[in-house]
Amino acid sequence: MSDPAARFVALEGVSLRYGGAAQGTLAVQGLDIAIRRGEFAAVVGPSGCGKSTLMKLVTGLAPASEGAVIVGGHEVAGPLKIVGMAFQNPTLLPWRTTLDNVLLPLEIVEPYKATFRRDREKHVARARALLATVGLAGFEGKYPWELSGGMQQRASLCRSLIHEPALLMLDEPFAALDAFTREELWAVLQALWMERRFTCILVTHDLREAVYLADTVHVMSARPGRVIETRVIDLPRPRDLDASFAPDFVEIVQGLRARIAEARAEQLRAAA
Amino acid sequence: MSPRMQGTVLPWLVVAAMFVVWEIGVTAAGLPPFVLPAPSAVFAAFAEFYGPIMGHAMHTLGTTLAGFALSVVGGVALGVAVGSSAVAYRALFPVLIGFNSIPKVAIVPVLIIWFGIGAVPAIITACLISFFPITVNVATGIATVEPELRDVLRSLGATKLDILRKVGLPRAAPYFFASLKVAITLAFVGSIISETVGSNEGVGYLMIQASSRFQIPLVFAALLVVAAMGVAMYLVFAVIERRMTFWATRGIDAAYATGG
Ligand SMILES: Nc1ncnc2c1ncn2[C@@H]1O[C@H](COP(=O)(O)OP(=O)(O)O)[C@@H](O)[C@H]1O
Ligand SMILES: [Mg+2]
Numbered sequence: 001m002s003d004p005a006a007r008f009v010a011l012e013g014v015s016l017r018y019g020g021a022a023q024g025t026l027a028v029q030g031l032d033i034a035i036r037r038g039e040f041a042a043v044v045g046p047s048g049c050g051k052s053t054l055m056k057l058v059t060g061l062a063p064a065s066e067g068a069v070i071v072g073g074h075e076v077a078g079p080l081k082i083v084g085m086a087f088q089n090p091t092l093l094p095w096r097t098t099l100d101n102v103l104l105p106l107e108i109v110e111p112y113k114a115t116f117r118r119d120r121e122k123h124v125a126r127a128r129a130l131l132a133t134v135g136l137a138g139f140e141g142k143y144p145w146e147l148s149g150g151m152q153q154r155a156s157l158c159r160s161l162i163h164e165p166a167l168l169m170l171d172e173p174f175a176a177l178d179a180f181t182r183e184e185l186w187a188v189l190q191a192l193w194m195e196r197r198f199t200c201i202l203v204t205h206d207l208r209e210a211v212y213l214a215d216t217v218h219v220m221s222a223r224p225g226r227v228i229e230t231r232v233i234d235l236p237r238p239r240d241l242d243a244s245f246a247p248d249f250v251e252i253v254q255g256l257r258a259r260i261a262e263a264r265a266e267q268l269r270a271a272a
Numbered sequence: 273m274s275p276r277m278q279g280t281v282l283p284w285l286v287v288a289a290m291f292v293v294w295e296i297g298v299t300a301a302g303l304p305p306f307v308l309p310a311p312s313a314v315f316a317a318f319a320e321f322y323g324p325i326m327g328h329a330m331h332t333l334g335t336t337l338a339g340f341a342l343s344v345v346g347g348v349a350l351g352v353a354v355g356s357s358a359v360a361y362r363a364l365f366p367v368l369i370g371f372n373s374i375p376k377v378a379i380v381p382v383l384i385i386w387f388g389i390g391a392v393p394a395i396i397t398a399c400l401i402s403f404f405p406i407t408v409n410v411a412t413g414i415a416t417v418e419p420e421l422r423d424v425l426r427s428l429g430a431t432k433l434d435i436l437r438k439v440g441l442p443r444a445a446p447y448f449f450a451s452l453k454v455a456i457t458l459a460f461v462g463s464i465i466s467e468t469v470g471s472n473e474g475v476g477y478l479m480i481q482a483s484s485r486f487q488i489p490l491v492f493a494a495l496l497v498v499a500a501m502g503v504a505m506y507l508v509f510a511v512i513e514r515r516m517t518f519w520a521t522r523g524i525d526a527a528y529a530t531g532g
Contacts, residue, residue: 059427081429091421095442095519107438108428143519163428 004073008037008199009058009167014067015224016053021065027053029224031067035201035216037166040193042202042210044256045220046264051203053225055171058201059083071167082109084160084168084198088175090152092144098155099140102127105163112163123162130158133195134188150181154188161192168200174209183241186212190238207253207260211235212244219259222267229259309489314496317489325490328478329497332463335391335474336505339398340459347403347455348448351410355444356436361411372404376462380469394466394474401462402455409451413444446520449513456505464498 015029028050035041043051056062057069060076069076084105092101106112106123116123131140134154144152153173160168170189174182190213193200204210210217211233219229233252235243243249273281291311298310305313318325350368353360376397383393417439425435467476475494482490514521 056423059423061423061426079426079429081427083427085420085424085427087420087424089418089420091418091424093421093439093442095445095517104438105428108425108430108434110429145519160424169427 005037007034007070008039008072009033009035009041009201010068010070011054011057011064012068012070014057014064014069016050016057016062017065026224028057028226030226031057033218033227033230035199037199038197040200040202040213040215042204042214042217043220044204044207044210044217044260045225046222046260046267047205049220049223050225051220052171054220055085055169055201055203058167059085059169080167082163082165082167084163084165086153086156086160086168086170086173088172090144090149090156092152092155092159094144097141097143098131098136098147099124099127101144101155102131102158102162104159109163127158127162130162131155133192134158148181150177150185153177153181153185157185157189157192161196161198164196164198166198168198170200170202172203172205175205182206182209187238187240189213194238207256208244211249211252211256212239217256219256219263221263228263229256231256306486306488309492313489314492317487318493318496321490321493325475325478325494325497328473328475328494329501331391332394332460332467332474332476332498333501335394335463335467336398336456336459338391339395339463340402340456342395342399343403343455343459344406344452346399347406347451348410350403351407351444351448352414352436352441354407355411355414356432356440361415368404368407376401377465377469380466383466384470389470389472391471391473394463394471394476397466398459398462401465402458405451405454405458406448409447410444413447414440417443446513446517449509449516452509453506453513456509457502460498460502460505 011031011033014031015026017024017026019025031050031054033041033043033054043054045051053062057064058071058076060069060071060079063077071080092098093104096104103123107116112119112123128137128140131137131154134157136151136154136158139147139151139155144155147155157173160170174185177185186209193213202210202213207217214233217231217233218227219231220226221228231252235249235252239249295310295312298308309317350364354364354368355361379400380393380397383396387393387396414436417435421439422435425439430438463474464476464479467474468480469476471477475498479491479494482488482494
């Protein structure tokens with residue numbers, strides 16, 4: 001409880017209501033979660049349960065209506081300034097080349113911003129190296145519309161990591177990709193994480209994805225969302241696709257699936 | 273014929289066909305030139321009065337461009353304000369709509385009282401009539417930045433100004449350049465309206481003078497010159513648009529190139 005590294009990201013009894021206090025939508029309620037420094041956490045749950053809301057709470061983009069949000073030992077009061085984010089939509093800027101898209105955070109985040117022009121050569125070298133590790137060597141000069149969806153998402157990952165954030169937030173980053181590309185990107189993301197060990201929160205509705213990538217999987221209830229189960233995944237790393245068809249892996253996925261089905265059934269009963 | 277060549281050739285064919293039908297219609301119906309002159313009479317008038325027509329046309333071009341330049345500056349400033357601030361949007365947008373609904377011809381007499389006969393009322397009218405599309409387009413480009421992208425930038429510590437500079441303005445550029453094509457033709461309308469109501473120079477003045485002397489072919493010749501200047505300016509800004517925002521029209525050229 002007192003060890004700050006064990007609670008690098010912590011939500012304590014958090015609720016958030018969109019819109020007016022009385023008639024607004026209660027998106028999450030009584031949300032408790034704790035994530036270690038350097039941990040890879042996945043959040044799964046039915047659609048509309050408040051997963052994206054959780055991302056906004058952690059990054060300070062939306063203030064909690066109740067409860068406390070703590071990141072790095074400090075209560076979050078406004079947007080954090082050092083987070084990397086990637087979404088289902090790659091949101092690359094179409095007027096910038098892939099390389100310049102990846103460099104964008106360095107033009108904004110301190111301490112890079114102040115010296116960006118002077119150190120440009122160094123940053124470009126770093127961005128090229130990062131692009132190469134995700135398999136985009138040779139595409140630095142291409143514009144986003146010249147890349148496939150999977151390549152755009154790789155570039156988006158690079159953009160979220162170029163400033164070496166302590167915290168990476170991924171909101172269903174692979175949801176719009178075909179199954180083959182998605183599984184390729186699991187390996188890419190795992191390799192990046194194993195190399196750099198940033199703290200990562202991955203929102204997904206793909207249970208195989210969650211189990212493949214995460215140290216812990218948090219299952220959320222239907223709206224208003226809260227964490228109803230936290231499952232530690234102690235499978236050895238690096239994990240690969242073959243491992244994802246092994247019995248122990250499949251068993252974990254089935255267990256999570258059953259838990260979500262239960263949560264949805266409860267919700268349907270409550271609605272009836 | 274490629275679609276691109278169609279774009280250059282077909283408009284000329286349409287114009288030529290229009291002149292032919294017009295010529296035949298006027299001759300067949302036996303209309304007198306002071307009701308509707310035939311194109312041949314219009315061209316004859318153009319050749320006869322070439323010097324004065326071009327002199328007045330250049331004056332109109334000057335006032336139009338001056339008014340247009342003002343409207344670009346003002347329109348962009350207003351568009352940035354309205355597009356990046358919800359408060360400015362709520363405060364200004366209804367006022368802008370109301371202002372844009374006023375027929376500008378109604379303002380010209382007031383401008384003439386304030387500034388006298390001359391170029392100033394024409395410049396101001398050209399500006400007032402043409403800033404609105406620029407403002408709306410710039411505001412739209414800035415206001416429609418994807419929320420996710422905004423979140424990415426805010427979680428990097430980006431200020432509102434950072435977001436405007438890195439995303440809002442570049443994103444608004446295609447909207448802006450598209451609006452310039454519309455705005456420049458409106459600016460012509462504005463300066464000519466003003467010259468028609470009160471001026472001693474410009475195409476509008478020339479047309480009023482000519483029609484009061486029943487020189488209807490000259491009126492039409494002036495009209496054709498105005499139309500030609502409008503098209504020329506439109507094309508200039510279309511080229512600028514292509515150059516500046518190639519990334520927004522991506523694929524269109526490719527589609528043209530592959531099309532039969
Ligand atoms: N900006 C908003 N205003 C009002 N309601 C919202 C807003 N964002 C999300 N919601 C609502 O809050 C609930 C949770 O949304 P979200 O966190 O996006 O769910 P998820 O990402 O799990 O699908 C949903 O019912 C959604 O309709
Ligand atoms: Mg979501």
